[in-house]
Amino acid sequence: MPGASRPVGGPGLAQVRRVVSEIPGPRSRELLARQRGLVPAGVGAVLPVFVEAAGGGVIVDADGNSFIDFGSGIAVTTVGNSAPAVAERAAAQLRRFTHTCFLVSPYESYLDVCEKLNELAPIPGEKRTILVNSGAEAVENAVKIARAATGRPGIVVFDHGFHGRTLLTMSLTAKNKPYKQGFGPFAPEVHRAPMAYPYRWPGSPERCAEEAASALADLLDRQVGADNVAAVLIEPIQGEGGFIVPAPGFLGRVAEICRSRGILLIVDEIQAGIARTGRMFACEHEGIRPDLITTAKGLAGGLPLGAVTGRAELMDAVPAGGLGGTFSGSPVACEAALGVFDEIEAGDLLERAREIGDTMLEFLGGLSDRHPVIGDVRGRGAMIAVELVEQDGDRVPAPDLAARIAKRCHADGLLVLTAGSYGNVLRFLPPLSISDALLEEGLTVLGEAIAKETACAG
Structure with a gap:
């Protein structure tokens, strides 16, 4: 059997x-x-x-x-x-109830996860968090929030970046095959800058951070117009792009460029975040304090859960009903996420x-x-x-x-x-x-x- x-x-x-x-x-x-x-044949397996x-x-x-x-x-x-805390918390929640939809009848575990992310995220000032179902959905919502808060349409991303497989996140993703080939046309107002990739930088590796930052500033000021850009979106360590750790100092330069132009900085921590790199968020290695952070993957120990955490005034810029979803912040996934935080602390x-x-x-x-x-x-x-x-x-x-x-x-x-x-x-x-x-x-x-x-x- x-x-x-x-x-x-x-x-x-x-x-x-x-x-x-x-x-x-x-x-x-x-x-x-x-x-x-x-x-379908389009669903493959590594092993x-x-x-x-x-x-x-x-x-x-x-x-x-x-x-x-x-x-x-x-x-x-x-x-x-x-993991024990994840399995035990999720199992107990399954016995209580599986779903109400947080938009219909909320539950406390959603608040507990938001409270924990607000506490941990290296974002200045008062914070808010929204829970979603996946990394791609987190990125989509971060872009929505950035556009609503700034009134600007443009999003700048980087070579070798990966942000998901939905229409918008495919547009944000750099690599064509297998992620984009045949799936266009793509979303507009997406602009791409060079990543400070030390191993493959065409010039001196020692000048990689400076030259890549200059290229970003030029893109914003000369090609796109900084006043047209809502946010710069970057992975602190690029995941699907090949675990590219940006040249030292580059992330800080990106943050300065954004701040001086009134552009929001979104850090995509979906693969690198939640204790993976030895810090809760990988951007902490460079002392970066972004405006918005996206998380998913390791957040709920195997259950589908993503999040956007950001400055309160930005998150509150979206009108009522503009954020959310039927399954977003599942009570079972929320309990699993609380189990993840328990495991990180206890172990x-x-x-x-x-x-x-x-x-x-x-x-x-x-x-x-x-x-x-x-x-x-x-x-x-x-x-x-x-x-x-x-x-x-x-x-x-x-x-x-x-x-x-x-x-x-x-x-x-x-x-x-x-x-x-x-x-x-x-x-x-x-x-x-x-x-x-x-x-x-x-x-x-x-x-x-x-x-x-x-x-x-x-």
């Missing part, structure tokens, strides 16, 4: 790497065949196995394979899959993220010394990546090598993700609940995969 022998998930799951079949195994292949008849349980630092599939998790559901299960997970980052950066730095195909190692906390290039050292992206290394890791029981505008980045997002032993074992598997695929390429 389906599910009769499914393993128990959560932190009680055996924390081991185990490969007992080819990947995908026979049961997963059966389910993949079923999927092809039920789900095409069907999950039966997950927790701690592992994912177990339908064939009994246990993978070390370096993906966290794309930065969603930051505190761990089925000192900000410090844990920093420890994970230190371990990964040290290991990957040594790996890059031995393998010239690793052109760059970057990231903060438990949000780390390597950018792969061709052997000749001229920074030619190596997307095929990245895909082969990822596939070999999967076959050896390690889930890793690819990313980057050129498809040549391996990104690592281990849950903060992962043990040191599993983290180190996963890094060893990764190192062996890189060595083997580099030797094959040679």
Whole structure:
């Protein structure tokens, strides 16, 4: 019977790497065949196995394979899959009621989440928060709020940025395939500036922040007109773009440029926020105090929840009825989010993220010394990546090598993700609940995969 022998998930799951079949195994292949008849081809999977349980630092599939998790559901299960406080709070709420619609009959847990985000967000002055269903919805609402508050239409975004898959957020996203190809026309009044991407900056890396900031100022003043721009939207660490950490000082320059022109600064913390980088919000590493912050992914430990937090006078600029949605701020997701904050505090997970980052950066730095195909190692906390290039050292992206290394890791029981505008980045997002032993074992598997695929390429 389906599910009769499914393993128990959560932190009680055996924390081991185990490969007992080819990947995908026979049961997963059966389910993949079923999927092809039920789900559109446009819905793919990085690791095409069907999950039966997950927790701690592992994912177990339908064939009994246990993978070390370096993906966290794309930065969603930051505190761990089925983390105790998350599961317990959500389960208790399911027994009380599942839905009323906050716009019809509100409930206190929505207020509790807003209160916590208002308390934590590095935004000056009095704050307000709205809860939504996803990261894309959070970005859409942030843009609505910025336009309503300023009376201006323009939004400026950056090369390599990713903000979602809806019409507006596709328009804001930089990469064409697979996110935008064939889906136009796109939303108007979106303008794009160069990102201060040190590894690929065409000039001197030391001048990257200054030159990128000058390009942004020129775009605002000469091409668009600063008086036409409601907000500049930026990721403090670009996620899908390849975990690009902007050159030191760039985020501060962006904030100054916005402030001097009366333009709002929106920081997209959807992938980097909620303890992922060793701070609650990644923009805190640079001391940035934005006007609006968007969060999602890690906010509710696997349940769909997003948020916009911002200065009170901006958030209150939208008239009654202008914000909200049927499922926005689900009571079950709100309780899960409160569980996430419980886990972060009880487990000192900000410090844990920093420890994970230190371990990964040290290991990957040594790996890059031995393998010239690793052109760059970057990231903060438990949000780390390597950018792969061709052997000749001229920074030619190596997307095929990245895909082969990822596939070999999967076959050896390690889930890793690819990313980057050129498809040549391996990104690592281990849950903060992962043990040191599993983290180190996963890094060893990764190192062996890189060595083997580099030797094959040679």
